[in-house]
Amino acid sequence: EPEVTQTPSHQVTQMGQEVILRCVPISNHLYFYWYRQILGQKVEFLVSFYNNEISEKSEIFDDQFSVERPDGSNFTLKIRSTKLEDSAMYFCASRATGTAPEAFFGQGTRLTVV
Amino acid sequence: AQSVTQPDIHITVSEGASLELRCNYSYGATPYLFWYVQSPGQGLQLLLKYFSGDTLVQGIKGFEAEFKRSQSSFNLRKPSVHWSDAAEYFCAVVYNFNKFYFGSGTKLNVKP
Numbered sequence: 001e002p003e004v005t006q007t008p009s010h011q012v013t014q015m016g017q018e019v020i021l022r023c024v025p026i027s028n029h030l031y032f033y034w035y036r037q038i039l040g041q042k043v044e045f046l047v048s049f050y051n052n053e054i055s056e057k058s059e060i061f062d063d064q065f066s067v068e069r070p071d072g073s074n075f076t077l078k079i080r081s082t083k084l085e086d087s088a089m090y091f092c093a094s095r096a097t098g099t100a101p102e103a104f105f106g107q108g109t110r111l112t113v114v
Numbered sequence: 115a116q117s118v119t120q121p122d123i124h125i126t127v128s129e130g131a132s133l134e135l136r137c138n139y140s141y142g143a144t145p146y147l148f149w150y151v152q153s154p155g156q157g158l159q160l161l162l163k164y165f166s167g168d169t170l171v172q173g174i175k176g177f178e179a180e181f182k183r184s185q186s187s188f189n190l191r192k193p194s195v196h197w198s199d200a201a202e203y204f205c206a207v208v209y210n211f212n213k214f215y216f217g218s219g220t221k222l223n224v225k226p
Contacts, residue, residue, distance in 0.1 A: 033213065043158070043204065043216040056213065091158065093214075101146035101165065101208045107157035 002026045004106035006092050012112045013082055021077040021109045025094030032075045033093040033103060034067065036060065043091065049075065082113045116141050118207050120217035127195050128225045135190040135220050137205030145207040147188040148214070149179055153201045161203075164188060175199070200224045 005024040013019050025032050034046040047057040049067055064080045075094075079086055089110050093103040119138045127133050139145055146165050150158040162173025169181040179190045188205060205217040 035214070042218040043206075043214070045213045045215075048213055095211075101211045102148075102163060103208075103214065105150075105158045105160075110155070 002104075004092055004094055004104050006090075006106035006109050008109060009107065010110045010112070012114060015084060015113055016081050019079050019082055019111065021079075021090050021092075021111070023075045023077070023092030023094075023106055024073050025075055025092065026096075026104055027073070029094035029096050029104075031055075031095040031097075031103070032067075032069070033095075034077045035091040035093065035105075037089045037091065037108075038085075039088070046077075046090075079111075082111075084113050087111055087113045116145075116207070116209055116215050118205055118215050118217040120203075120205055120220050122220045123218070124221045124223065126223040126225060129197050130194050133190075133192045133195045133199070133222070135203050135205075135222070137188045137190065137217055139186050139188070139205075139207045139215075141186075141207070141209060143209070144181075144183065145209050146211075147179070147181060148206040148208070149173065149177070149188075149190050150204045150206060151175075151201045152204065152219075158204065161190070195222075195224055197224045197226065 007022045032049040035043050037043045047061045048055045066078045068076050089108045091108045092106045095103040117140045148163045149161040161177050164171050164181045172178050202219045202221045204219045206214045
């Protein structure tokens with residue numbers, strides 16, 4: 001069964017460093033998302049991406065965040081200068097078409113900023 | 115504004131007892147509805163979903179959920195809980211094929 005793959009599963013980084021979280025969406029999907037879950041809190045929407053551009057972003061997704069689809073398979077989330085409060089589980093998701101409401105989630109990357 | 119409410123933060127049930135986790139959403143139209151389960155440190159596993167049709171949907175691991183339009187609810191049920199069901203459960207809704215809105219989650223504890 002096709003699945004969304006995220007790497008790494010866990011990353012520890014020092015405050016102020018840049019991190020790139022990687023995702024391989026399901027191959028024929030067209031819509032891509034990043035969500036975040038701070039420990040003990042609910043899952044929050046960060047950004048959606050379609051046709052090589054951001055289609056929607058939340059207020060959390062400020063200038064320190066960026067997304068990219070560098071090739072035909074990867075979808076990345078970059079945090080330019082990490083802060084302690086960026087520590088969270090980050091989930092990537094992908095969706096097939098405009099008429100398919102279901103998105104498939106990856107297993108997440110746990111980011112710890114120290 | 116769209117929102118999802120899971121009024122129970124923690125629930126404890128005895129193994130073998132029945133379970134119902136509540137979920138309410140606020141929106142005029144019928145959204146697409148989902149339940150996910152998350153074990154500690156793990157990702158989100160889809161339990162079941164409702165798009166249209168029969169308002170009682172069956173999912174994996176013996177779970178079911180019933181959509182009640184009049185109550186804007188999509189409660190998750192299981193007739194007999196197993197110790198392995200201890201986890202956190204998230205209700206989520208999607209409007210207009212767009213992003214997910216998640217509830218704040220219900221942590222389920224199962225007593226032996």
